[in-house]
Amino acid sequence: MTHAVLDDALFAAMESSILPTEQAESLPPLCYTSAEFYEFEKDAVFAREWLCVGRDSWAPEPGSYFTSFIADEPIVVARGRDGVLRAMSSVCQHRGMLVAEGCGKTRAFVCPYHHWTYTLDGTLAAAPAMEKSCGFDKSKASLPLFAVEIWEGFVFINFDREAAPLAPRLAKVTEILKPYGMADAEGEKPSGEQRYPWNWKVMFENNNDGYHASKLHQGPLHDFIPSELAEFPDDLPDDTAGYYRTNRTLHPDASFNATQRAVLPVFTGLTDDERHRMVFANLPPTLSLVMTADAVIYLILRADGPESHRVDQGVLTAPGSSADPAFRHKMAMNMQAAGEIIDQDLHVDELVQVGLRSRFAPRGRYSWQEGAQRLFNSWLVPRYREAWARQQRG
Structure with missing residues (x-):
């Protein structure tokens, strides 16, 4: 039988890890091995902190892009026609297919599954044969955008668009x-x-x-x-x-x-x-x-x-x-x-x-x-x- 590992005692025990170095001890081992703790950590850390995904030079000109994957989230970073670098989910808002892999240059992101097409800023531009779908609003099916900050040439993204600035x-x-x-x-x-x-x-x-x-x-x-x-x-x-x-x-x-x-x-x-x-x-x-x-x-x-x-x-x-x-x-x-x-x-x-x-x-x-x-x-x-x-x- 599997028992939950997250409880008040675990987090109270962590306080000894931030004492002065001569008094401190390492984190509880389960912080490095537990699937339950990792799921907790995805919210505690990865959903709220600035995450490095690459270098600004990896997408040097309009239409260039690269992809990343952190804590179960597929990400695409693209430079728009306006020269602005943007980061967004690469998950098609139709059936979950990824709209981008690897890196390269493109005019738009076309989902290979059903050819939903997104502009370089994530806006849904085309959704074939959706005219009979009741209440479907194309303007509400864009790729989710993330916060972006460039620090020392490194590209950081944050899933929380209201996050405090990194620099x-x-x-x-x-x-x-x-x-x-x-x-x-x-x-x-x-x-x-x-x-x-x-x-x-x-x-x-x-x-x-x-x-x-x-x-x-x-x-x-x-x-x-x-x-x-x-x-x-x-x-x-x-x-x-x-x-x-x-x-x-x-x-x-x-x-x-x-x-x-x-x-x-x-x-x-x-x-x-x-x-x-x-x-x-x-x-x-x-x-x-x-x-x-x-x-x-x-x-x-x-x-x-x-x-x-x-x-x-x-x-x-x-x-x-x-x-x-x-x-x-x-x-x-x-x-x-x-x-x-x-x-x-x-x-x-x-x-x-x-x-x-x-x-x-x-x-x-x-x-x-x-x-x-x-x-x-x-x-x-x-x-x-x-x-x-x-x-x-x-």
Whole structure:
């Protein structure tokens, strides 16, 4: 017999996860494994928060579009003839068929099932043979539109069109990332997605975890960024939409390749001091960033189940980098090293998910080098608390 996992005791227990790092413990394991909790989380987090779906450059001209899928919601992002980027449901309002797949360029979205046709702003333009349907009003069958905001070149959508703006709640994060000039950075659209069999929060926690770096990644590809040089901000506002850590490096212009140094052009906005560190930033629940002196690796996480998610992984470089005839070879140096490090992380993430299913899974205590985990919890727990209170009020 299956028992409900959501109750007052569960949410009260989460309060210990947002204590100061030296006192805090990890979230209850069922937050990473339970289908019931994932359904709760879809309302508590994904239905109300700003979700990264791609880059503004992925739809550069009128008629261009790309699609995404987050927490069971198919999404299409398209640039209209007026140059405005819009996001909408890609679910046809007739019988539920998707009107768009992949990416490309189009004059309109035509449902392949019954040829209902939608303009680039989601308006239903044609519905064949519906003239005998009583009370059918074409103007009320447009694709649902979502709120859209562009931050540092990344496209964010919100299913709640009345949601508070994103950028003001990212002031501290924006300040620390400003030297990288991501809005103007170069980077091709990722060619394909990866799907991983573990909870999206496991991935987020690993991506900003300084504690494991000198252990799991020990060796010449990572030793120049030791765990003991991790630093965590103590001035993030309570309503922040993201968080970060910085990590000092043993030499300037450190980068992930066999030379340990930048081989691509260094971002010109970096000061001498900033060239002696890396930055790791998370904008939950969808965007994770790793910033080196010559490249930004980004991961767009798209939850699709209690124990699985999809990832779009891409790289941004300084403007003009790709003009170098050796760019492809230099990028390959970086990605070979990054790939080895990422493979180590992926192996650990998969086994962490296995461990979290165990009846012996702990609520572990944190090292000071895991300050980012406490920052993540401090983002999550209030949202869980508020959603549970809404449910209880009915």
